Amino acid sequence: xxxxxxxxxxxxxxxxxxxxxxxxxxxxxxxxxxxxxxxxxxxxxxxxxxxxxxxxxxxxxxxxxxxxxxxxxxxxxxxxxxxxxxxxxxxxxxxxxxxxxxxxxxxxxxxxxxxxxxxxxxxxxxxxxxxxxxxxxxxxxxxxxxxxxxxxxxxxxxxxxxxxxxxxxxxxxxxxxxxxxxxxxxxxxxxxxxxxxxxxxxxxxxxxxxxxxxxxxxxxxxxxxxxxxxxxxxxxxxxxxxxxxxxxxxxxxxxxxxxxxxxxxxxxxxxxxxxxxxxxxxxxxxxxxxxxxxxxxxxxxxxxxxxxxxxxxxxxxxxxxxxxxxxxxxxxxxxxxxxxxxxxxxxxxxxxxxxxxxxxxxxxxxxxxxxxxxxxxxxxxxxxxxxxxxxxxxxxxxxxxxxxxxxxxxxxxxxxxxxxxxxxxxxxxxxxxxxxxxxxxxxxxxxxxxxxxxxxxxxxxxxxxxxxxxxxxxxxxxxxxxxxxxxxxxxxxxxxxxxxxxxxxxxxxxxxxxxxxxxx
Numbered sequence: 205x206x207x208x209x210x211x212x213x214x215x216x217x218x219x220x221x222x223x224x225x226x227x228x229x230x231x232x233x234x235x236x237x238x239x240x241x242x243x244x245x246x247x248x249x250x251x252x253x254x255x256x257x258x259x260x261x262x263x264x265x266x267x268x269x270x271x272x273x274x275x276x277x278x279x280x281x282x283x284x285x286x287x288x289x290x291x292x293x294x295x296x297x298x299x300x301x302x303x304x305x306x307x308x309x310x311x312x313x314x315x316x317x318x319x320x321x322x323x324x325x326x327x328x329x330x331x332x333x334x335x336x337x338x339x340x341x342x343x344x345x346x347x348x349x350x351x352x353x354x355x356x357x358x359x360x361x362x363x364x365x366x367x368x369x370x371x372x373x374x375x376x377x378x379x380x381x382x383x384x385x386x387x388x389x390x391x392x393x394x395x396x397x398x399x400x401x402x403x404x405x406x407x408x409x410x411x412x413x414x415x416x417x418x419x420x421x422x423x424x425x426x427x428x429x430x431x432x433x434x435x436x437x438x439x440x441x442x443x444x445x446x447x448x449x450x451x452x453x454x455x456x457x458x459x460x461x462x463x464x465x466x467x468x469x470x471x472x473x474x475x476x477x478x479x480x481x482x483x484x485x486x487x488x489x490x491x492x493x494x495x496x497x498x499x500x501x502x503x504x505x506x507x508x509x510x511x512x513x514x515x516x517x518x519x520x521x522x523x524x525x526x527x528x529x530x531x532x533x534x535x536x537x538x539x540x541x542x543x544x545x546x547x548x549x550x551x552x553x554x555x556x557x558x559x560x561x562x563x564x565x566x567x568x569x570x571x572x573x574x575x576x577x578x579x580x581x582x583x584x585x586x587x588x589x590x591x592x593x594x595x596x597x598x599x600x601x602x603x604x605x606x607x608x609x610x611x612x613x614x615x616x617x618x619x620x621x622x623x624x625x626x627x628x629x630x631x632x633x634x635x636x637x638x639x640x641x642x643x644x645x646x647x648x649x650x651x652x653x654x655x656x657x658x659x660x661x662x663x664x665x666x667x668x669x670x671x672x673x674x675x676x677x678x679x680x681x682x683x684x685x686x687x688x689x690x691x692x693x694x695x696x697x698x699x700x701x702x703x704x705x706x707x708x709x710x711x712x713x714x715x716x717x718x719x720x721x722x723x724x
Contacts, residue, residue, distance in 0.1 A: 255639055255649040256448040260455070264436035264462050267643045268443040268451050269635070276445035277632040278351050279340030280359050281640035283438040284429070287335050287406040288479045293420050295376075295413025296429045297332045302372035303364060303426070304330025304339055308357035309465070317354065324350055330358075334398070334407055335573055336644065340636065345446050349454045355441075356458035359434065361465050369423055376413050383412070386499055389685070392492075393510050393582050394569075396683040400488035401512055401578055407483050424471045431472040436462040438478065442640035444632045483576040485514040487679025491688045506564050507587040507686035509594050511601075511697070513674035515570060515577030518645055522673070524658045525666040526570050526579060531621040532613065532667065533568035533581070533604065549616060552581070555600055562589040566597065574645045579674055580681075587687040594682070594692050598700050605671035609664045622656050675701055 257267045285297050305317045305328050321328050326343025339359055341351045383392075395411060402408030413421070441459065443451045466472060497505060516523045534550025538557055552566040566583040581601070585593040628634045629652055642649045680701060684691035 253651060255643075255651070257643060257647075257649070258448070258452050260436070260460070262436045262460065262462055264455070264459060265440045265643055265647070266442075266448075266452050266455050267440060267639050267649060268446055268448045269639060269649075270447060271445045271632065271635070273445060274344050274346070275342065275632060276345035276348055276351075276443060277340060277342045277636040278348065278355060278441070278443040278446070278451070279338055279636055279640060280355055281440050281442065281637075281644050282337045282339075282359075282434060283335070283478075283644060284337045284433040285332055285335050286409045286411050287483070288433060289409055289429075290406070290479050290481060291476060292429050293417055293425050294409055295417040295421055296425055297337065298376055298411070298413040299369070299372050299421055299426055300337060300429070301330050301332040302375045303362065303368055304328075305354075305358045306368050307363040307365060309361040309363075310357060317358070320350075320354060326351060328354070332411070334411060336641070338637070338640070340633075342633065348443075348446050348450060349457075352441075352451070352454040353458050359464070360459065360462065364423060364426060364430075364466060366423060369421075369426065373418050373421075377415075377418060380412065380415060387494070387496075389508055389584070390582070392685055393508055393683065394571075394580075396490050396492060396685060397510055397512050397578065397580055397681060398571075400490035400683050401485060401514070401681040402483055402576075403486045403488050405484050405486075406481055407573060407576070407578075408486075427466045427469060427472055428475060430464050431467040432475050432478055434464050434467075435478070440640050440644045442636055442643065444636045444639065483573065485576055485578075485678070487514070487681050487694075489682050489694050491684035491691050492686075493688055494686055496686045505586065506584040507590045507684065507688055507690075508582065508584045509590055509597075509682070509684045509688070509691060510580050510582040511594065511597055512578050512580035512681040512683075514678040515579035515674060516572060516670075517575050517577055518572050518642075519574075520577070522666070522670050523572060523577070524655070525662050525670045526572070526577060528617055528621055528659060528662050529579070529604075529667055529670060530568050530570040531624075532609070532617040533600075534617075534620075535565070535567040535581070537565040537567075538563065549613075551600065551604060551613075555603070556583075556596060560592075560596060562586055563593060563596070578681075587690060590684065590688060590690040591692050591696075594697065595700065598697050601671070601675060602701070602703070605668060605675055609667060614662075614664060614667075618659050618662070622659055625655060625659075626652055 255269045306314045311317045324343050324347040328341045331338050516526045535552030556566045564584045569580045571578040581597050583593050
């Protein structure tokens with residue numbers, strides 16, 4: 205009892221001496237900070253918003269931006285992909301996507317790579333777009349050096365064995381069969397649009413390996429494609445969530461010299477320079493007849509059509525107006541779950557989906573590349589209405605080009621575009637890809653504030669100028685998919701495009717009951 209009393213007394217004395225100079229939290233104003241005298245054991249983090257870029261002696265570029273948190277994303281972006289397959293067998297890039305993160309100088313097979321990544325609590329991926337290939341890893345930034353080493357192994361020191369090529373062919377064959385059994389509408393329409401818009405050149409080359417080429421692509425094709433395009437001048441190593449100097453040091457350690465091992469093989473001799481062909485927009489017409497009712501799909505009875513025009517490249521002065529036009533037209537499906545912020549007051553929703561019960565979907569898209577762009581509207585309806593759908597989409601474009609755009613409508617489109625931009629850039633993976641693509645194409649990374657300022661400066665006249673450029677100075681592209689016997693021809697829609705739309709379209713506010721007008 206005596207010892208317990210002494211302990212309690214000592215504790216009271218210690219508490220009294222330690223907290224004697226501290227304010228009583230029951231008597232402190234809510235405007236003041238309690239316990240201001242206590243030492244802080246947390247180290248404040250100041251986010252470096254600047255994207256740092258270092259160009260090494262061999263032309264390899266390293267770009268990074270530090271972000272709060274313990275996670276990082278690192279990757280290599282290469283100016284390669286289907287658009288650069290003009291001198292190769294079409295589908296080679298699709299093989300490279302399947303061959304990413306396999307055997308190398310220090311890894312026996314893909315299982316060994318996966319085990320090494322799991323030991324780092326990290327994930328990896330390889331993706332191929334039309335104009336670039338990305339190898340990326342994501343994990344704790346304390347493992348940054350190890351992750352950079354693994355990246356260098358798959359990019360520069362891949363074995364590319366015959367067994368791996370055979371497995372890649374089987375994987376691609378299975379993927380093509382899966383697409384055939386349950387064809388996704390949006391990727392299929394985008395593929396058809398590019399095939400028609402850039403006929404037989406660059407961006408019009410197929411993204412997926414054609415079935416007939418599975419037996420044509422061999423190790424020599426793949427090695428020669430790598431040796432041609434995997435060179436330092438066509439590469440950028442980007443990172444998010446890491447110190448720039450540490451990343452540069454790791455890159456110099458593992459990526460120098462920047463020469464793939466397979467480039468030293470005899471089959472890689474006598475290479476031609478990398479393909480620098482400028483995209484040639486041709487416009488065109490393409491339809492794929494398919495009875496979609498036999499496939500597993502939520503709404504298999506719909507037919508699909510899309511109209512497109514040449515738009516703007518990344519570096520074009522009208523690139524930002526093209527992005528804003530995409531936001532202004534917006535669109536979506538006739539049924540869409542979720543809350544606000546979905547663009548229900550965009551023009552395609554208000555003037556098409558709300559006006560025509562037979563329209564299932566209408567969605568604007570803007571595809572931008574280094575030397576060209578493609579602006580499209582994809583829609584779907586019941587097959588008997590397919591011709592009316594195309595005429596309605598064309599008329600909406602003409603109406604937007606000739607009608608006034610209210611301040612409220614323009615402001616809403618700007619706010620939506622800016623919010624989408626800033627929200628997406630909060631994700632490390634998106635931020636990494638944004639840095640990598642900007643540095644690869646323009647040697648600089650514009651911060652979000654730059655784009656927000658550009659968006660705010662777009663005027664109604666800028667949008668009308670862009671629309672007139674697309675509609676009256678560009679050949680149209682028209683594609684159809686499904687039961688497309690009612691799809692119009694280019695000769696049917698060309699006269700419409702040369703006319704102005706005189707149709708006066710009521711606003712959604714004027715069509716609503718008086719009780720609800722105050723909420724718009």
